Amino acid sequence: CISILTNHPDFTSPNSLLEAHALIMDVLPDVVWLGHTIQRRVEESTRIGRLVNAAVCVAIQVGDVSKAVEWLEAGRSLIWSQLLFMHMTIVVPPISDPIRSQRYTWLARSLAQSREKLLQSGYALRANRLSTGSQEFTSSITATTPYDTHHKLVMKYEIDLKNMRRLPGFENFGRPQKFPALTSSLKDATEPIVFINVSSSRCDALILTGCTTKLVVLPNLSAERIQKLHSTWWTGLSAYGVRGAVSGRDDRHVAGRSKRVLELLWTWVVRPILESLSLVSRLLSFPPRSGH
Secondary structure, rough: HHHHHOHHHHHOOOOHHHHHHHHHHHHHHOOOOOOHHHHHHHHHHHHHHHHHHHHHHHHHOOOOOHHHHHHHHHHHEEEEHHHHHHHHOOOOOOOOOHHHHHHHHHHHHHHHHHHHHHHOOOOHHHHHHHEEEOOOOOOOOOOOOHHHHHHHHHHHHHHHHHHHOOOOOOOOOOOOOOHHHHHHHOOOOOOEEEEEEEEOOOEEEEEOOEEEEEEHHHHHHOOOHHHHHHHHHHHHHHHOOOOOEEEEEEEEHHHHHHHHHHHHHHHHHHHHHHEEEEEEHHHOOOOOOOOO
């Protein structure tokens, strides 16, 4: 649906396209489901990153920079929550109902134990090897496996989350924060927060200072250029053994390519952002540091 609307703008309006992306953003947490194997959740998170970048791009195009910041933060939180889930503590919020609070505490503890069992046994990797299409199979059809237990616990966990969200004050529990909530804690902040969005159609920086948002277009940056910079930088790291085995290298050549990457990042990304904040002149006023 998004592809049709994007490729045929005559059949839609910018606001309709924004609404379509809003629907996608609402269902993203269901796509990266905790019941899936670790490998599948990481793969889905990678794909979701592109969807978030496209949604943010549309929000910027229609002039809704607040929504762009909200979606960028939602995407960042969702992806990192999946990567960090295996090491994070499930916090039980205060609930006046003792029965519901006790059940949630028990479920959170059971889910954490199940998660630890998956880590220790490496079962998630084995289950992923046997996955077919959208279904995930285990190697045993008679015994209860760690994956079966985890799957059931996640479903119970989600049911309890839905019940919690029916309680007053917990309507948005566990959900990405809306823009007013994001900025409420920053109203007295003086240091800016910079978000950079890269999509196939445009690249921008969003600068959040207190409760205000500023858009900085990055016209010289593109998704293709970012990929080339990433590849060049990765090659330099590999040459020095930072990422894997040391490969044959010419130190001067590798250093020159790495320096070029930093120069281009300064020109295409950093300098435009600092100029919009009136910080370039202050930065250039500092005396150069001598080499050691």
